[in-house]
Amino acid sequence: MTAVEQRFREFKMPDVGEGLTEAEILKWFVAPGDTVTDGQVVCEVETAKAAVELPIPFDGVVHELRFDEGTTVDVGTPIISVDTDPGAGEAAPQAAPAAGEAVAEAPAAAPESEEKEGRQANLVGYGAAPASTKRRPRKPLPSAQRSAPTPSAAAPAPQAPAPAPAPARPEAAPELNGSGRPARPLAKPPVRKLAKDLGIDLETVTPSGADGIITREDVHAAAEAVQAARETPVAAPATAPQGRERRVPVKGVRKATAQAMVNSAFTAPHVTEFVTVDVTRTMKLVSELKQDPELAGLRVNPLLLVAKALLVAIRRNPDINATWDEGNQEIVYKDYVNLGIAAATPRGLIVPNIKDADAKTLPELASALGELVGTAREGRTSPAEMSGGTITITNVGVFGIDAGTPIINPGESAILAFGAVKLQPWVHKGEVKPRQVTTLALSFDHRLVDGELGSKVLADVAAVLERPKRLITWA
Incomplete structure (x- = not known):
């Protein structure tokens, strides 16, 4: 490796977690010529799960940005090169060889096919490239720098006029077809x-x-x-709808969500059960908790009590908290609950989860829920926060929807849909009265959850929400 090659280091697209194979460059924070330091964020990328900021692991001056914003890049591909010794370009001109000495000819750039064969992608982050790695040709430097010869480790000889450029090698010329x-x-x-x-x-x-x-x-x-x-009809071109359609590439979170939902829907046999429940007492408790000093400044809403009710139902029916291992033909029962909360964001639907939600008190659960929602809205949810979920809640009620048949998040056994709370006529204590009512829908994987278990879980959630004092006796 020459001294120049040692100067320029490449930062490769790292694997930011969960075995993802590609990421889209959303935004560059640096430009060629900018000075960067170890740990400085140079760009933001979007994976199939989240937007992530990438820090560079060395100091230097940005030499080249390899890809434009909006480009999807495979993990292990160099995305930026940095001159780690910019001062070397200002060294004194290299002397010409003394009379009688052989002139070393600069090697021609390797053809792209050879480059691909010789390159070994570092699939996890960055690292020193092996000596056999072939590098792609660099962009031409500005004229002021192009006139400066390459620094060399050899001792300088007496200064002499630089030799004339050697003629291009015949084999370097591209092969032409019949059209030229x-x-x-x-x-x-x-x-x-x-x-x-x-x-x-x-x-x-x-x-x-x-x-x-x-x-x-x-x-x-x-x-x-x-x-x-494609958009111009052959028979009647005058009737083509101009500007009435938009095409958007499917990528990032939306692409991953679509694939996950297809896999889940056609892999796990879904069963959905519904129950309509009077939640008047729960709504009253929510109002009281908002005045509780221990919950001051925390996110207190009906979803918080629905989450607590589901956690109580799981404690009473622990077999619902499981996953189906197709490879080993096993059911994996989990003694912890990572509670997923489906969140609609500008980047698409994501499902971050609260780790060990079953071990949290109500104030701790409220704090975790508020942080989860806030992070999702700001687009700062990390891949780790969206992995390892065991069961999920989707709050379709915020859109005024009564119920639905939610698709199970891959790797989980069930998902609970919480519908809109509406004032409806309801029989209460033998009389028809206006009560606050909602509908719950539980979808579960019928391979590992039978109708009895699914019904018990849904009934327990409904019972807690109808009489929230059960939180004290059942929890």
């Missing part, structure tokens, strides 16, 4: 990735860059042409 264009389209890796994402064959793209290189603009132009052709 390169046999293999010329494009940088980000452009190739963009073309792949948009479904564009680079063979069909007309290059506009120097030396026949295909640019991002060329790919976008080709994609727009394809889209226009």
Whole structure:
């Protein structure tokens, strides 16, 4: 490895957790020429689970940002290069070799195919690249820097005029096809990735860059042409709905959620049961708890008591808190409850969970619930906070919905939907009176939860919400 190669270090897209294989670059916080320090956040990326800020693990000056914002990058791919010794570029010009000495020829850039064969991606974060790793060609430096020769570890010889540039090697010239264009389209890796994402064959793209290189603009132009052709009816082009449709790539949280729901719906046999319950006493208790000094400043709402009621029902019926291990053909019963709360965010539906919710007091549960919701709304939920859930609550009532048939979160056995609380006529103590009523729906995996167990859990939740004093005697 040359001195120049040692100067430039590459920061690779790390595995930010849960075995994710790719992430989208949402925003760069640095630009070429900026000074960075160890631990400084250089970009924000979005995985299939959360938005994460990435700190760089070394000091230096940003040399190149390898990908644009909005690009999805595989884990282990270099995303930024940093000059860790920027002062080396200001060293005195290297002297020409003395008479009779051989001139070392700079090696030509390896073809891309060889690059791919020689590269060994570091799938977890960053690290020193092996000596055999082949690097892709660097971007040309500004003219002021291009005139400065590469520093060398060899002792300087007496200064002499620099030799004239050697002619290009014949084998370095791209192979041409019959039309005079390169046999293999010329494009940088980000452009190739963009073309792949948009479904564009680079063979069909007309290059506009120097030396026949295909640019991002060329790919976008080709994609727009394809889209226009699809939207234009053959028989009656005059009736085409212009500007009445929008197409948005499926990626990030929405892509992961869609795949997880499909897998869950077609893997676990879902059964959903419903119960309508008078929650007038619960709503009164919520009002009283809001005045309790021990809960001052905490999030106190009906969802808090629904969560507590579910935790009580799980304690009375612990077999509901389990998961189905398809690989080992086992049911895994869990002696802890990581309570998931489905949260709708601008990035899509996520399900962070409260770890060991069953061991928390009511004030502790209220605090954890408030922090969970606040973090989700701000888009700061980490992948770890969304992993390891055992059972979930989805509060569809906040949208005015009475009930639904929720899909079980993958890896769990059940999910409880909490409907809207509405004032309805209800028979109370033998008389029809206006009461606050809601509907609960429990979906469960019928492979490990039979109808009796599911019914007991739902009935216990309803009983606690109808008479919340049971929290004292059952908890």
